[in-house]
Amino acid sequence: MPVSRPLVLIPSYNTGPILPTTVAAALEQDVDVRVVIDGSTDGSPALLEPLLNHPRLRVEVLPKNAGKGSAVLHGTRAALAEGFTHVLCMDADGQHPADLIPRYFGISKIHPEAAVFGRPVFDASAxxxxxxxxxxxNFWANLETMGWGIDDSLFGMRLYPAExxxxxxxxxxxxxxxxxxxxxxxRLAWRxxxxxNLPTPVRYLTKEEGGISQFRYLRDNTLLTWMHTRLFFGFLIRLPWLALRGENPLLSYSPPVL
Structure with a gap:
């Protein structure tokens, strides 16, 4: 029977002083936490030094910035090597609520075969x-998966089956x-x-609160346009199979009731 042994995975690039606050908040939930510093140049390793004695924390420092996905891949492979089965990705910038970690883990224990995606609940700071x-x-993601159930394609707080x-x-x-x-x-939906989908509050911190964003409007929207163009053609190739396979078996579980 599938089991769930999850950890929290936090990729970070030049997050600044908010990073140790984010990591400490996750550790307060009494869970295993792994941080992958993706070639940061802001002294992030030194910022985490006061937390390094925590028995449930591991920090890895990549020598060169390779991107969020690359950092997550590195951390996920390391998690599998340690015997963990799932990774809950959280952004390092303090936007995601650490107090919801037990909810994500709880759903995974009931449905270890599933990915648990945060559905952002925005406040006035957004x-x-x-x-x-x-x-x-979101429109294109749901078209490309024939409505498999991706409530938000961009939200970063998600629990994945690691394999x-x-x-x-x-x-x-x-x-x-x-x-x-x-x-x-x-691609998970295609598989x-x-x-x-778990409703998850989002908080956009101000600069005074240590908020920072790596989002670049022109660069990143160009990347997304190219991505959805590629995925659309991938969708057309898979269309006959996607039309025959049925719907997401846990679609009615969103929002979940535990």
Whole structure:
């Protein structure tokens, strides 16, 4: 019978002083936490030194920035080598609520075959451009998967079955940078991995609070456009099979009731 032994995986690139706060909040949930510092140049390893004695924390430092997806792949392979079965990805910038980690883990224990995707619940701090702009990507992701159940293609707080996630990475040379979240979502759906969507509050920190964003409007939207163009043609190739396979078996589980 499938089991779930999850950990929290936090990829980080030049997150600054908010990084140790994010990591400490995750550790407060009494879970295993792995941080992958993706070639940061802001002194991130030194910022985490006060936490390094924590028995459930491991930090890896990559010598060169390779992108969020590459950092997640590195961390997921390391998690599998340690005997973990699932990784809960959280952004390092403090946007994601650590107190929901037990909910994600709880769903995974009930449905270890599933990926648990956060469905963002925005508050007044969310930039309207970001909130409305993601609707385009969500439309294409659901078209490319025939409505498999991706409520938000861009949200970064997600729990993945680790082996399935690695297989997705191995099936493509893409999904290594900002395109990671939407591309792996579509490819997991193509593989038939059930998806559960968990409503998750999002907080956009101000600069005074230590908030930082690596999003670059022109660069990253160009990357997303190219990605969805590729995925659309991949969808056309898979269309006969996708039309015959049925719907996501856990579609009615969203939002979940435990």
């Amino acid at each position: 930039p309207a451009l970001r909130v409305n702009g993601r609707k385009v990507s 399935e996630l690695v297989r997705v990475f191995e099936s493509t040379c893409f999904a290594r940078r900002f395109d990671f979240d939407p591309e792996v979502a579509v 038939g991995v059930p998806i559960v």
